[in-house]
Amino acid sequence: MKRLSAFNVTSLTLGFAFLYLPMILLVIYSFNESRLVTVWAGFSTKWYGELLRDEAFLDAAYVTLQVAVVSSTIATVLGTMAAYVLVNAGRFFGRTLFSGMIYAPLVMPEVITGLSLLLLFIGIGLDRGVLTIVLAHTTFSMCYVSVVVSSRLVSFDRSLEEAALDLGCNRLDAFRLVTLPIIAPAVISGWLLAFTLSLDDLVIASFVSGPSSTTLPIKIWSSVRLGVTPEINALSTLMIAIVTVGVITASLISKRGAARAQADAQAADRATG
């Protein structure tokens, strides 16, 4: 087994301290009794109570979740289709443009995406609200989904799908019964990625949201600009906790899935060997 050199241990320790300390401090100070965020005045959970009584935050959280669930679901369908097209469809008219439009939103500055979508919505007379945020989020997150899914599709053995077609499946059934179960982990992580991107988006949402559709990041943004407050620390802590639990659960599930797949493969080996 390789051993890490002192240099590697130091760089990993410092690196992870840099990544995690700011968030850990934020969590610690969310339990601070004092309104002054920088002075420690004893342990207290009162800011969580104040936060949960704040209707504006709860409304914003509800809008954000609604938008995230709907947009990441549509984005997953569209993104998977796009990935399938990119990997399997071969040549078609405007293929370069198509793949360009898949990759460009990944790196496009958010201010430009937000501005351009707002001008489109105003141009076609669509009122700003939940619908416009959903459309905007679906558009950029479908591109992330299709990148995640296409990396899985590239390594997928197409002969399996062809075998299903030879055995009498139609294309849709072959996709549903053979391809989809195999690429499912990538589709699920694509959905999760789209979901978090939607929860996280501030810039694009501030362009395309209306007065009745304030999302959580917009709400946080407007309070944070006035300075650091204990309520925001409490809210941040809750969001960090939810994400941590979610990511750890997801990785445990996928680990168990991998272990089961391996056990199945071994059992199959024994049975055939």
Next chain:
Amino acid sequence: MRRFVLIAVPYAWLLALFLVPFLIVFKISLSDIALSIPPYTPTLKDGVAALIQGLDFENFWFLTTDDLYYKAYASSLKIALISTALTLLVGYPIAYGMARAPSEWRATLMMLVILPFWTSFLIRVYAWMGILSNEGLLNQLLIAMGLIDAPLTILNTNTAVYIGIVYTYLPFMILPIYATLERMDDSLIEAAEDLGCSRLSAFWLVTVPLSRSGIIAGSFLVFIPALGEFVIPSLLGGSGTLMIGKVLFEEFFNNRDWPVASAVAVILLLILIIPIVLFQRNQQKQAEAGA
């Protein structure tokens, strides 16, 4: 027929909600302010001649008359370049350490790098406000250690912006570099050392060139979004921090000058086309090498 539907649906979506909006931005950047109050005239309904007649480069000309814009582009470029270099400097040793770690640790280390990426970007920037302010934890610590007497002003300066960009974009740098380093064959280093290279020169002559594609991908992933960054300079930067994303946002929401905001966006896009195309090429090359 099915193949057609499969291609047409995502294609149409992207055309309608990605490409067409850009064309609108481009068109409005050429309109006059009075004409550009919604609904914008001239529109297609008035015929192509009227559409073209009303357009001119006045807004772009306006951008050259006020040196605010020129300075904002230049300082965005500078901030994005410096912070990309800093991110590389911080991220490379971490990626290197991960790739050298025992293989049973790697999955965990990888998850530790990805986890902050799942956490809200806004919250990660916000976390630094409490650390960097004059009464903040960093100053308290430095004073307690006796290193400084009076608090340093870090929040609301460019230094805070650099810290913010390095912090939030670090996973984008670490992951592609780690991916290339992990694929590397260790026996190459051993061969170089057997042939008389020192550890350091083996690193420079073998490891760094082999991780080039990761370094390039990571740098683009940091540089491109950093150039148009809006949240970090607004929260951590000061009034002296000029970044084009912030200027565009203010031009649009505070001054309500949509044609000028659109012109600012068009020029930002023109600046970004070269790195975006280079990035896409690099990705394609990597995908081909991986397949």
